[in-house]
Amino acid sequence: MITIKNYVSVDTVEEAYDLNKKRNNQVLGGMCWLKMMNKDVNTAIDLSKLNVKSIDEDETCFRIGAYVTLRELEMSTSFNEYTNGGMKKAVEHIVGVQFRNCATIGGSIWGRFGFSDLLTFFLSLDAKVELYPTGIVSLKEFRDMKVNNDILLSVIVDKKPLKVAYQTIRNQSTDFPVLACACSNVDGKYNTAIGARPGKAMLVEDDNNILAEVNEETIKAYSEYVMNRVDTISDSRASGEYRKRMVKVLVSRCMKEMEGI
Ligand SMILES: Cc1cc2nc3c(=O)[nH]c(=O)nc-3n(C[C@H](O)[C@H](O)[C@H](O)COP(=O)(O)OP(=O)(O)OC[C@H]3O[C@@H](n4cnc5c(N)ncnc54)[C@H](O)[C@@H]3O)c2cc1C
Numbered sequence: 617m618i619t620i621k622n623y624v625s626v627d628t629v630e631e632a633y634d635l636n637k638k639r640n641n642q643v644l645g646g647m648c649w650l651k652m653m654n655k656d657v658n659t660a661i662d663l664s665k666l667n668v669k670s671i672d673e674d675e676t677c678f679r680i681g682a683y684v685t686l687r688e689l690e691m692s693t694s695f696n697e698y699t700n701g702g703m704k705k706a707v708e709h710i711v712g713v714q715f716r717n718c719a720t721i722g723g724s725i726w727g728r729f730g731f732s733d734l735l736t737f738f739l740s741l742d743a744k745v746e747l748y749p750t751g752i753v754s755l756k757e758f759r760d761m762k763v764n765n766d767i768l769l770s771v772i773v774d775k776k777p778l779k780v781a782y783q784t785i786r787n788q789s790t791d792f793p794v795l796a797c798a799c800s801n802v803d804g805k806y807n808t809a810i811g812a813r814p815g816k817a818m819l820v821e822d823d824n825n826i827l828a829e830v831n832e833e834t835i836k837a838y839s840e841y842v843m844n845r846v847d848t849i850s851d852s853r854a855s856g857e858y859r860k861r862m863v864k865v866l867v868s869r870c871m872k873e874m875e876g877i
Pocket of ligand 1: 650710720724731735
């Protein structure tokens with residue numbers, strides 16, 4: 617059980633950061649994960665008063681505030697248009713609507729969970745995160761950063777020509793994924809993010825230009841290429857060997873969906 621002594625709804629991000637420096641204090645997201653922990657929190661830090669609750673869009677990018685819920689992402693017409701419906705597909709199996717109405721993108725990305733559909737999907741979009749005080753860093757860099765006291769303010773997706781497709785394998789429809797796969801073409805470059813390996817999502821780029829021409833044969837070669845570059849291990853949900861084989865299957869499905877083949 618989690619117990620919280622004090623609650624502060626901060627007025628500034630500086631205040632949030634100062635509070636977060638203390639060991640027993642904790643930034644709140646939607647609390648879906650936090651509430652399952654055994655923890656004594658001294659001060660819970662609520663970011664609601666900061667500008668973190670909306671999906672803002674201009675000509676150059678989408679800025680998704682840390683407190684935007686998974687349900688809001690699922691229902692966002694503009695972001696789903698931009699991602700060919702991929703955003704919806706990436707979150708629709710996460711527990712249920714009520715849960716997705718609470719869980720936030722900030723908590724999901726901050727957690728850098730191995731099973732994360734969000735980390736997998738946003739890695740393939742070449743997204744960035746806005747941190748205080750560190751500044752803006754690529755999600756790829758953030759994934760490998762040591763956990764610190766930064767406050768995650770937003771996830772930024774630059775508007776570039778984009779194609780993306782998302783697929784997972786789950787033992788049961790709302791369970792954690794056994795494997796997650798997002799294939800994308802961002803500004804002419806193909807890449808694939810594989811998550812739930814069960815480790816943190818990793819990114820494989822088409823460095824050898826296998827997809828210079830896209831057809832059934834090159835998709836098969838690319839799927840094998842990705843499979844051979846991804847490390848998978850066993851856990852209670854599936855064996856590493858099964859996951860590895862499924863990498864090839866999911867990459868092939870995503871690529872075909874994305875390219876309409
Ligand atoms: C039963 C269950 C099933 C789930 N299944 C899936 C699944 O299938 N796929 C999937 O992708 N995810 C899944 N999740 C994870 C879920 O979608 C959320 O990612 C998770 O609950 C965290 O989001 P939250 O908003 O609840 O964050 P919280 O639980 O509030 O916070 C999580 C962590 O992030 C920190 N934090 C939150 N916001 C910020 C911020 N802005 N800046 C700095 N630190 C911050 C908190 O201090 C805490 O350490 C599941 C979770 C549960 C409990």
